[in-house]
Amino acid sequence: MKLYSRKMTKVLATDILSWKYEPPYDLYNNDVTDDAISELMNEGYIAVEDESGALVGFYCSGHSAQVPAGRGAGAYIEPAIDVGVGMHPELTGKGKGSFFFSFILNELEPLNANTIFRLTVAKFNKRAMKLYENMGFRVAFEFKTDNNEYLIMVKR
Template sequence: MTRELAAEILSWKYDPPYDLYNNEVTESSINELVHEGYLAVEDETGALIGFYCNGHSAQVPTGRELGAYTEGAIDVGVGMHPELTGKGNGYVFFSFVLNELETLNSHSIFRLTVANFNKRAIKLYENLGFKKTYEFKTDTNEFIIMLKW
């Protein structure tokens, strides 16, 4: 992840209700993407198509406070370019991410946290073998934790 790619990712704008995933381009948010284990994903032409992270960066802070992340698992977070979402690209993109992480951590349990309203993503994750295991609420949203063994 470079500063330029981080700034591009942070400038992406999603339509409602997915605007929960919109960010602001600030020095601290750029630094988070560059220094907290985020990886950019480009296609064969070099176009930025998404990003992923794992570990602490993929967890929702309220979930941590509630003890939702106690099992030993690799937390995964992903984001795809807004122009590519909702068009059937998620399966290939997220399969790539899981394969990349699996090469580093064979025989792993994967965990992700998804906003409850994001039925499109939940369906994708279920199709890839994830199962709902826990739910929690923040002041503004409801989240589901899903595991894949």
């Protein structure tokens, strides 16, 4: 399977926002609203499709990849490339995460070999944490919100 980055469109954003994950991953469910569509289209989100044009997932970087509560907790002080990802719920848990996430890191990695990648993951999401650990990410920080606990993981 080959993957391709594609500019986010209103149709793709609406599709992504309508995805529904089973518990406990339903934290990642969204509502399709004008504000949510606007965020996906205007805040640096990129769609990922396969060779047939099927939507596989998305990614974002920078400010969009940060959990706002983490900023207040000091989670994002060190310079790094923040990465946020989402994979189509029908594809999760099927061993495709490593290929998908490797593609995204390769898309984001500048020519600088000293790039530090950083991501934020919900602490309950053991499946994602295992993937990130297998790809060289290590826990660097933890913070809590009223509803959840998060880990900041970095890859140097």
